Amino acid sequence: MRVLVLGGAGEIGRAAARLLAAEVDQLVIADLSADAAGAVAEQLGPTAVARPIDVADHDRLVALARDCDIVVNTVGPFFRFGPGILAAVIEAGRDYVDVCDDPAPTATMLDLHERAAAAGITAVIGMGASPGVANLLASKAVSLLDRTESLVTGWNLLMAQPQQRGWRPSAAIVHGIEQVSMPIPVIRGGALTRELPLRRTTIDYPGIGPGVGWTFGHPEPVTLARTFPDLADCVNVALAPRYAVASLSALGSAVRAGLVSRERAATLAAAAEHVLPSSPLAALDHGCLPPLFAVATGTLDGAAATIGCALGQFPGLTMAEATGIPLAVGALLRPDRPGVHPPEAVYDPDEFFHRLAPYCLGNPRPESMVVVTNSQWTQAVNNAALDSGSLVTALLRSRAR
Structure with missing residues (x-):
């Protein structure tokens, strides 16, 4: 080929x-x-x-x-x-x-x-990663429910840092400014609509509990609603320190108000990027939710259920x-x-995920690639299931207690 x-x-x-x-x-x-x-x-x-x-x-x-x-x-x-x-x-x-x-x-x-x-x-x-891996985590979560009503995909901003930092805005930063300065697509009440970004969203993650993300303009709501047309609600969220969210919100508001151009805002964001932690492992210290995940809520065996699917192994840092x-x-x-x-x-x-496993850090077992939690499980079963040798296992176990 x-x-x-x-x-x-x-x-x-x-x-x-x-x-x-x-x-x-x-x-x-x-x-x-x-x-x-x-x-x-x-x-x-x-x-x-x-x-x-x-x-x-x-x-x-x-x-x-x-x-x-x-x-x-x-x-x-x-x-x-x-x-x-x-x-x-x-x-x-x-x-x-x-x-x-x-x-x-x-x-x-x-x-x-x-x-x-x-x-x-x-x-x-x-x-x-998001979109991409996040969509497949969502697909996995949907497959584990009889009926899915809502989907949330999430990713950690601290794991989205470029390898080489500079004072000129990268394509990723230009993209980010675009998505925080204009209404973004979300699914609300079964319909595709648009709303201002960075809306505070609480995710009740099974086995962990409540965590906070901020709505972001990624394509997951657009495509997941096409693939799973019965969804009532679907959003993508970024996980980030409050100061980072406040900075992005201020830049987005300034662009919408015509106070700065998107190009100038991207330049300012590139400079502000230098205050973020440089190690993506810092993502585990800033919030209680996994770095890359999907949460599906619906019904299973006639009862309400929420499924969490988190990426357990990573192809790099x-x-x-x-x-x-x-x-x-x-x-x-x-x-x-x-x-x-x-x-x-x-x-x-x-x-x-089976094909991705050999390219992840430490050549992990394919079965440890996705950590699945279910709101219907008892605490004992939940903790046992989390013992899968994944990079997010410690985070999930510590929050489950």
């Missing part, structure tokens, strides 16, 4: 490429910087080659994509580049997977479903690894279902 990685010299692209280089016949590292792409290809060995690309050059992108079997896209922010790149890949007639974390381009790309299906290609959008490695696993699984889909519509969660 020949794989094209767009943005292959960026942090997420490099993380995905390192895994793919050992698994595919040839890897094409494509980036705006020819020198950076060449340096990455040289590090990865003989299976990797470098190609310069400006993703805004439609014809060049189509030609480059046609020379590969699947395109792995990490170029952000996706509200600028996502739909155009996917349109070019569909024209090239090649499969596609990306890490789109913006709801607006997610909806636009989903509208390309019929065009992709007619071309016979499968495109998976949002296969990172950086945002790049937590996003790029699941992306690469998604590319290797390469589902055959023509059209444009979110992860939960094409991947079986058990198979995905």
